Amino acid sequence: MTDKPQANATTPDSQASDDVPPVLEAQAVARFLQANPAFFVEQEELLMGLRLPHQRGDTVSLVERQMKLLRERNIELRHRLSQLMDVARDNDRLFDKSRRLILALLDAVSLDELVIAVEDSLRNDFQVPFVSLILISETPAPVGRVVSSAEAHQAIGALLREGKAVSGSLREHELDFLFGEEQRRQIGSTALTPLMHQGLHGVLAIASRDPQHYKSSVGTLFLGHIAEVLSRVLPRFTHALRSVR
Numbered sequence: 001m002t003d004k005p006q007a008n009a010t011t012p013d014s015q016a017s018d019d020v021p022p023v024l025e026a027q028a029v030a031r032f033l034q035a036n037p038a039f040f041v042e043q044e045e046l047l048m049g050l051r052l053p054h055q056r057g058d059t060v061s062l063v064e065r066q067m068k069l070l071r072e073r074n075i076e077l078r079h080r081l082s083q084l085m086d087v088a089r090d091n092d093r094l095f096d097k098s099r100r101l102i103l104a105l106l107d108a109v110s111l112d113e114l115v116i117a118v119e120d121s122l123r124n125d126f127q128v129p130f131v132s133l134i135l136i137s138e139t140p141a142p143v144g145r146v147v148s149s150a151e152a153h154q155a156i157g158a159l160l161r162e163g164k165a166v167s168g169s170l171r172e173h174e175l176d177f178l179f180g181e182e183q184r185r186q187i188g189s190t191a192l193t194p195l196m197h198q199g200l201h202g203v204l205a206i207a208s209r210d211p212q213h214y215k216s217s218v219g220t221l222f223l224g225h226i227a228e229v230l231s232r233v234l235p236r237f238t239h240a241l242r243s244v245r
Contacts, residue, residue: 098226101121104121106233110237111143118133122206130208135147135234136148152203156192164224166220167220168214175190175207178205188208190206191206191214195231204226
């Protein structure tokens with residue numbers, strides 16, 4: 001009589017666990033590959049078998065897909081770099097124009113030369129269509145537009161109280177005071193800065209037909225620099241202009 005073969009001691013559950021490989025979550029696989037970016041370098045046989053679906057239903061290798069993504073990112077970075085270079089070139093040109101104007105202000109030997117230098121530079125070099133330089137004094141000056149302190153504060157007091165450059169849309173009566181009613185109808189946006197240094201000497205305003213050109217969010221750095229120099233040069237000509245405190 002032969003012995004019966006003994007039953008396998010392995011339980012059905014353990015047998016199933018031996019036959020079925022563990023299931024890895026996609027997130028776990030992704031984390032592993034992120035932590036081991038060179039994994040496929042040593043596993044070329046796996047890399048050869050990988051396929052990713054293409055948008056047109058074709059298949060491309062993982063390397064081809066990676067190269068496509070890198071090319072797209074490279075194009076995006078080059079586009080951003082081009083934009084930054086354009087901004088840098090614009091700033092260089094703006095700086096050069098500002099430098100020439102500041103030198104002209106420093107070289108001026110009369111109020112007449114000073115006013116002409118400001119208006120010519122802004123209109124011709126900066127291509128600003130509307131320029132308004134208003135001097136504030138209780139004493140009449142031989143050149144330029146001069147108004148009293150009371151008149152200026154009545155018309156644009158809110159803007160003067162800011163004490164700094166502002167930009168955006170102004171109210172009609174403010175534009176009328178700065179540029180006149182005829183030009184006001186053509187103006188879309190304005191940038192303005194008080195001329196203040198140990199007193200209020202005037203106001204410098206520039207405007208554009210484009211409502212978006214001088215938006216409230218646009219910085220007024222260069223206009224502020226010009227105004228600071230102009231504010232310090234104006235008191236030299238006290239025989240023609242007395243500042244208002």
